[in-house]
Amino acid sequence: MPNILEILKEPNPLLRKKTNEIKETQFGSAGILELVKSMKETLRQAQGAGLAANQVGKNLRLFVAEVEGKFYAVANPKVVKTSPKTVLMEEGCLSVPGVWGLVERPESVEIEGRNQFGKKIKIKARGLLARVFQHEIDHLNGVLFIDKATFLKNVSQNVI
Numbered sequence: 001m002p003n004i005l006e007i008l009k010e011p012n013p014l015l016r017k018k019t020n021e022i023k024e025t026q027f028g029s030a031g032i033l034e035l036v037k038s039m040k041e042t043l044r045q046a047q048g049a050g051l052a053a054n055q056v057g058k059n060l061r062l063f064v065a066e067v068e069g070k071f072y073a074v075a076n077p078k079v080v081k082t083s084p085k086t087v088l089m090e091e092g093c094l095s096v097p098g099v100w101g102l103v104e105r106p107e108s109v110e111i112e113g114r115n116q117f118g119k120k121i122k123i124k125a126r127g128l129l130a131r132v133f134q135h136e137i138d139h140l141n142g143v144l145f146i147d148k149a150t151f152l153k154n155v156s157q158n159v160i
């Protein structure tokens, strides 16, 4: 059964740690499959677009994302291509509630990684999906959007 996991908030030190690669023997294990299910439920309940494993207290290179009705679970992700064109877009984060800011990032990216079973995957993404992938991969490197954002603002009420 998937569990709703606690989402760590800044300044929890795990959010600032570069996460560990998932090992070959861990793919397809009950632990990883359960974690993906629980992260999916947690993401949906929080009404977010992406969630990294270290945001729920697991020191693993794994994120989930759900954009335009499509769900992704990516382990050991790497950005292999970025567009020279960048765009400025507003971002928020489940670990930094109530704060929004403009972040400049490549408009499109290509990422490689594994799914939860260890199968190699390659995804080309643009727009919001490319944005979410880059934000989540930053998390796995201990980087938060507030490190990159300009025009940070705090909304008076937490909307997420």
Ligand code: ZN
Pocket: 092, 093, 094, 095, 135, 139
């Ligand atoms: Zn985030």
